[in-house]
Amino acid sequence: MPPLIRLAHDAFAQVDDRFTFVSDDEPAPVGDIIVTLARYLREGDGLVGDTRQVGVRVETDQSVEDLAYDLSRIPVVELSFAKFRDGRPYTSARLLRERLGYRGEVRAVGDVLREQAQFMVRCGFDAFVPADGSSADQWATAARRFRHVYQRAADAHPPAFDERATLAAEGGAGDGHAL
Amino acid sequence: MYQYDAIDRAFLTDRVEEFRHQVARRLAGEITEDQFKPLRLMNGLYLQLHAYMLRIAIPYGTLSAVQLRQLAHIARTYDKGYGHFTTRTNLQFHWIKLRDAGDILADLAKVDLHAIQTSGNCIRNVTADPRAGATAEEVDDPRVWAEVIRQWSTLHPEFSFLPRKFKIAVTASAKDRTAARTHDIGLALRRGRDGDLGFEVMVGGGLGRTPYIGKTIREHLPVSRLLSYLEAVLRVYNRHGRRDNIYKARIKILVAQLGAEAFAREVEDEWAKLDPARVDLPDLELARIRAFFAPPNFDVLPAVSEAFEAAKARDTGFARFARHNVHPHKARGYAIVDVSLKAPGQTPGDASAEQMDLIADLAERYSLGEVRVTLEQNLVLPHVKLDDLPAVYAALATQGLASANIELVSDIIACPGLDYCALANARSINIAQDIALRFADPAKAEAIGELKIKISGCINACGHHHVGHIGILGVDKKGEEFYQLTLGGSGAEDAEVGKMLGPALPAGRVAEAIDELVEVYLRERRDGERFLDTYRRTGLEPFKEAVYATAH
Numbered sequence: 207m208p209p210l211i212r213l214a215h216d217a218f219a220q221v222d223d224r225f226t227f228v229s230d231d232e233p234a235p236v237g238d239i240i241v242t243l244a245r246y247l248r249e250g251d252g253l254v255g256d257t258r259q260v261g262v263r264v265e266t267d268q269s270v271e272d273l274a275y276d277l278s279r280i281p282v283v284e285l286s287f288a289k290f291r292d293g294r295p296y297t298s299a300r301l302l303r304e305r306l307g308y309r310g311e312v313r314a315v316g317d318v319l320r321e322q323a324q325f326m327v328r329c330g331f332d333a334f335v336p337a338d339g340s341s342a343d344q345w346a347t348a349a350r351r352f353r354h355v356y357q358r359a360a361d362a363h364p365p366a367f368d369e370r371a372t373l374a375a376e377g378g379a380g381d382g383h384a385l
Numbered sequence: 386m387y388q389y390d391a392i393d394r395a396f397l398t399d400r401v402e403e404f405r406h407q408v409a410r411r412l413a414g415e416i417t418e419d420q421f422k423p424l425r426l427m428n429g430l431y432l433q434l435h436a437y438m439l440r441i442a443i444p445y446g447t448l449s450a451v452q453l454r455q456l457a458h459i460a461r462t463y464d465k466g467y468g469h470f471t472t473r474t475n476l477q478f479h480w481i482k483l484r485d486a487g488d489i490l491a492d493l494a495k496v497d498l499h500a501i502q503t504s505g506n507c508i509r510n511v512t513a514d515p516r517a518g519a520t521a522e523e524v525d526d527p528r529v530w531a532e533v534i535r536q537w538s539t540l541h542p543e544f545s546f547l548p549r550k551f552k553i554a555v556t557a558s559a560k561d562r563t564a565a566r567t568h569d570i571g572l573a574l575r576r577g578r579d580g581d582l583g584f585e586v587m588v589g590g591g592l593g594r595t596p597y598i599g600k601t602i603r604e605h606l607p608v609s610r611l612l613s614y615l616e617a618v619l620r621v622y623n624r625h626g627r628r629d630n631i632y633k634a635r636i637k638i639l640v641a642q643l644g645a646e647a648f649a650r651e652v653e654d655e656w657a658k659l660d661p662a663r664v665d666l667p668d669l670e671l672a673r674i675r676a677f678f679a680p681p682n683f684d685v686l687p688a689v690s691e692a693f694e695a696a697k698a699r700d701t702g703f704a705r706f707a708r709h710n711v712h713p714h715k716a717r718g719y720a721i722v723d724v725s726l727k728a729p730g731q732t733p734g735d736a737s738a739e740q741m742d743l744i745a746d747l748a749e750r751y752s753l754g755e756v757r758v759t760l761e762q763n764l765v766l767p768h769v770k771l772d773d774l775p776a777v778y779a780a781l782a783t784q785g786l787a788s789a790n791i792e793l794v795s796d797i798i799a800c801p802g803l804d805y806c807a808l809a810n811a812r813s814i815n816i817a818q819d820i821a822l823r824f825a826d827p828a829k830a831e832a833i834g835e836l837k838i839k840i841s842g843c844i845n846a847c848g849h850h851h852v853g854h855i856g857i858l859g860v861d862k863k864g865e866e867f868y869q870l871t872l873g874g875s876g877a878e879d880a881e882v883g884k885m886l887g888p889a890l891p892a893g894r895v896a897e898a899i900d901e902l903v904e905v906y907l908r909e910r911r912d913g914e915r916f917l918d919t920y921r922r923t924g925l926e927p928f929k930e931a932v933y934a935t936a937h
Contacts, residue, residue: 297620358663
């Protein structure tokens with residue numbers, strides 16, 4: 207079982223995963239589980255109980271909007287990267303955070319590589335199951351590779367234009383030498 | 386020109402460090418070529434037939450003299466002494482060693498250059514009108530918006546793993562020098578009825594296996610809403626573009642399948658849900674960027690230069706150069722000068738380190754330190770005084786750079802072809818050379834007038850053959866190089882995909898066939914008609930007859 211790395215309060219740490227993924231043809235065991243979107247939409251009401259929490263795995267070709275009315279009781283949404291170069295989960299994560307106001311865990315699973323770490327964090331992922339054996343420290347380094355970013359996304363990183371506005375307001379010089 | 390600040394520079398430093406680390410891991414054998422491939426591609430490093438190729442981004446085709454000189458230094462130090470300017474106004478070095486790649490990126494970063502997003506399925510280096518800031522035709526300076534897009538698209542966290550590559554061009558003149566309608570998104574700045582600036586947004590153009598001319602999905606997008614609208618287009622594409630087939634993954638296929646109207650509705654729906662305050666650029670930053678493109682202090686000069694007029698009267702070669710390579714400038718007494726990289730017999734778009742140095746010197750001395758790259762694979766000195774033109778011409782001639790053939794038959798676009806590229810079916814460069822030599826007589830070329838020949842060595846169409854007035858596509862027939870001709874294409878404001886002339890021709894027949902096509906045009910043309918106009922009037926038949934008559 208590859209490790210689960212979680213981002214909380216600006217720190218990355220390896221944590222125990224209390225959720226078990228249950229495929230559609232398996233009966234739900236005792237304890238917290240993650241099921242497919244199809245199963246959740248079909249059986250969600252029956253699976254969720256006083257003692258059990260149920261997360262949902264969303265594949266690249268599925269819409270997170272389908273969960274819009276259930277998100278308040280979903281503790282974790284897993285966005286699956288079928289291939290690392292399939293970029294749809296980045297949009298799904300941003301929609302969860304910025305449009306649907308989701309505050310629970312957004313977890314990256316599947317073909318999850320260190321080189322994507324900063325993109326994922328910026329789009330609102332806060333949990334990662336790396337497929338490349340990355341440790342929490344390696345993941346943290348990769349996620350902080352770039353000190354500056356150029357656009358607003360789902361994270362709190364101020365874009366370059368905000369940094370510049372702050373510098374200008376403080377009277378600081380952000381200008382470089384002319385070429 | 387835009388000047389990097391401490392933030393832009395720190396960003397590049399971080400990028401170079403990241404890539405050095407990745408190259409070290411590859412050279413140490415810690416990662417396989419399979420794992421390394423996407424990482425090097427994100428830094429513009431391709432593995433080609435003989436060596437690595439490094440593609441360097443030249444944002445919207447604008448270079449300072451200092452930057453061009455640094456490119457000459459890299460050509461000399463790490464390559465075989467030359468580089469290749471591409472149709473997307475980038476520069477490629479074709480003989481790179483992997484172990485040098487980190488040092489090259491560091492050398493580039495010293496002059497604020499890089500190779501970010503010159504490959505991979507991301508938003509590629511944005512292009513713009515090479516005459517921006519110099520032509521009187523434009524309603525605004527497209528570089529302002531190209532720079533806005535450059536920053537927004539740089540390592541965009543949501544749009545770095547799109548279904549396929551994504552190319553954007555920005556123009557602000559009625560005459561389109563960016564081939565906007567052949568881009569994934571073409572943006573044309575226009576003034577609305579009440580004078581406000583807006584973009585005509587064209588989506589879904591592209592060449593390759595299935596050429597499409599872009600469709601207008603919005604006539605007048607207020608300029609202040611540019612980034613949110615782009616974000617909406619990209620989001621619709623990222624979610625719905627095909628990912629199961631690399632040849633159907635470009636946005637043009639999605640737009641064609643949905644229809645432009647339905648696609649536009651999807652975009653408008655998404656756009657309506659985006660919060661402008663979060664996505665659109667604040668006015669303060671827009672003003673900061675715009676200030677870098679404020680018109681320079683042009684000298685107050687008379688409209689007519691005696692030195693220029695006298696030189697034209699004295700020297701017919703210079704007079705020809707003035708007719709074809711010198712264009713009107715918005716400031717009185719100045720001109721825009723095209724520097725042709727298409728001397729007959731040369732590889733189109735190639736420039737030696739010495740040539741780059743010379744052009745950098747000329748830019749510094751005569752053109753306010755600026756150079757531009759065109760999609761026709763030529764260079765531009767955008768701000769030259771008429772008085773200085775004879776000196777510029779004489780200096781260019783010392784390095785074989787004074788060819789007076791802009792937009793003429795020998796101003797050919799050609800991809801690197803089978804000489805370099807692993808994808809090619811046939812060579813392109815030799816065909817371009819054959820044609821240029823056949824039409825080497827400048828008086829004849831001038832009599833023929835505007836004729837755009839574009840050559841691709843395979844169906845991926847890097848040489849834009851679909852939109853050549855005459856297009857030439859290299860195909861492989863049982864191990865032999867053959868060439869398929871198309872007629873009537875255009876990448877300009879009257880964009881159109883060319884029509885196939887007939888069966889493919891062997892390499893040895895191509896230049897001759899071009900000559901036959903030109904003869905038909907010279908015979909059939911009416912007053913003022915370009916080759917393209919005559920073709921549009923007469924249709925394919927007389928041209929087809931001339932090329933294939935001997936075969937019957």
